[in-house]
C-alpha cells in the first residue's frame with residue numbers, strides 16, 4: 001500500500017518512522033499473540049525500545065531524551081498500533097508520565113526520574129482513576145495529608161496501565177487542608193514503588209489492551225517524602241490536564257495504527273478472493289477514507305503540539321475520530337473476512353478488542369464529545 005505520509009514528513013520524521021517500523025517488524029506474530037493471551041508485560045521489549053531512543057522521544061537531550069517532535073512520537077505509536085506491539089500503551093503512558101516532571105518538576109525530581117526513564121531503567125505509570133472516579137475525576141477520594149516532612153496517602157487507584165511493572169507513579173490525591181478546614185484540593189505526587197505503605201492490588205484481566213500489567217495501586221498510610229510533591233498544592237488538575245492533552249494525541253496515533261492495520265489485513269485477505277470481491281470494494285473504499293481522516297486529524301493535533309499550540313479540544317477530536325475509526329474498520333474487516341479473519345493470527349479480533357478500550361481510556365469518547373461542545377459554547 002502506498003504510504004502517503006512520506007510526502008509530508010521531514011527527513012528526521014521519516015527516520016523515526018523507519019526505526020519504529022523496523023522495531024515493530026522484528027517482533028514475531030507469536031510474541032504479539034503470546035503477550036495478549038498470557039497477559040504478561042514485556043519489560044524486555046520496553047527496555048529495548050528505550051535503547052532505540054523511544055522511551056523519551058519527545059523530550060530534550062538534557063535529560064536523556066531524543067529531542068524528537070510530537071509528530072515523530074505519533075509515527076512510532078501508529079507503527080506500533082498497526083501490529084499491536086505489546087509495549088505500545090506502556091510507552092505512551094511512560095511519556096505521558098514524564099511530561100509533568102518536565103513541566104512542573106524540581107531540578108532534583110528531573111535529575112532523579114528523567115534520565116532513568118529515558119534509558120529504560122525506570123518505567124512510569126499514571127494514577128488518576130478510582131473505583132468511584134472514572135470520568136468524574138473531581139470525585140477522586142484518595143487523600144494526602146502533610147505530616148511533618150511527609151505526605152500520608154490513603155486510597156486506591158484502578159485500571160492503571162503498567163502499574164504492576166512500574167518504578168514510579170504520578171498520583172493525584174485530594175490534599176487535606178493543612179490549615180484544618182474541610183477544603184480539599186487535587187494535588188499531584190511522584191510516588192516510588194518502594195514507598196512504605198504502597199502496594200500493588202488486584203491485577204486486571206482486561207478485554208482489550210492485555211499484557212500491560214494493568215492493576216490497582218493501593219495506598220495505606222503510604223509515606224511520601226515532602227520533596228515528591230509535583231508542582232504546588234492544588235495543582236493536580238493542571239498537572240493532569242497538561243499531560244492528557246498530549247496523551248490523547250498519542251492515543252489517536254495508536255488508534256490510527258489499529259485502523260490501518262485492520263484495513264491492511266482485510267485487503268490482504270480479500271485480494272486472494274476472486275469471486276465475491278467486487279461486492280466488497282465500496283466498503284473497503286469507505287474504510288480507507290476513515291483511516292485517512294483519522295490520520296489527518298491526528299497529525300494536525302500533533303503538529304499543533306509541536307508549534308506549542310496543542311489544545312485539549314483538538315486532542316479530543318483526534319482521539320474520538322481515530323478510536324471510532326479503528327472500531328469501525330476492525331468491525332467491518334471482521335465482517336468482510338468472515339470467520340477466518342477472527343483467528344488470533346490475523347490480529348483483527350485483537351484490534352477490535354483494543355479499539356474498544358481506546359474509546360474508553362483517557363476519557364470516554366462520549367465525555368470528550370461533551371467537552372468539545374462545552375468549549376464551542378464557551
Ligand SMILES: Cc1cc2nc3c(=O)[nH]c(=O)nc-3n(C[C@H](O)[C@H](O)[C@H](O)COP(=O)(O)OP(=O)(O)OC[C@H]3O[C@@H](n4cnc5c(N)ncnc54)[C@H](O)[C@@H]3O)c2cc1C
Pocket residue numbers: 093125126127128129133134135136158159160161162206208209214357360361362363364365366367
Ligand atoms: C485499557 C485501559 C487502561 C487504562 N489505564 C489507565 C491508567 O493508566 N491510569 C488511569 O488513571 N486510568 C486508566 N484507565 C481508566 C480510564 O481512564 C477510565 O476507564 C475512563 O476515564 C472512564 O472511566 P470509567 O471506566 O470509570 O467509566 P465511567 O466514568 O463510569 O463511565 C461509564 C459510561 O458512562 C458515561 N458517562 C459518565 N459520566 C457521564 C456524564 N456526566 N454524562 C454522560 N455520560 C457519562 C461514560 O461516557 C461511559 O459511557 C484505563 C482504562 C482502560 C480501559
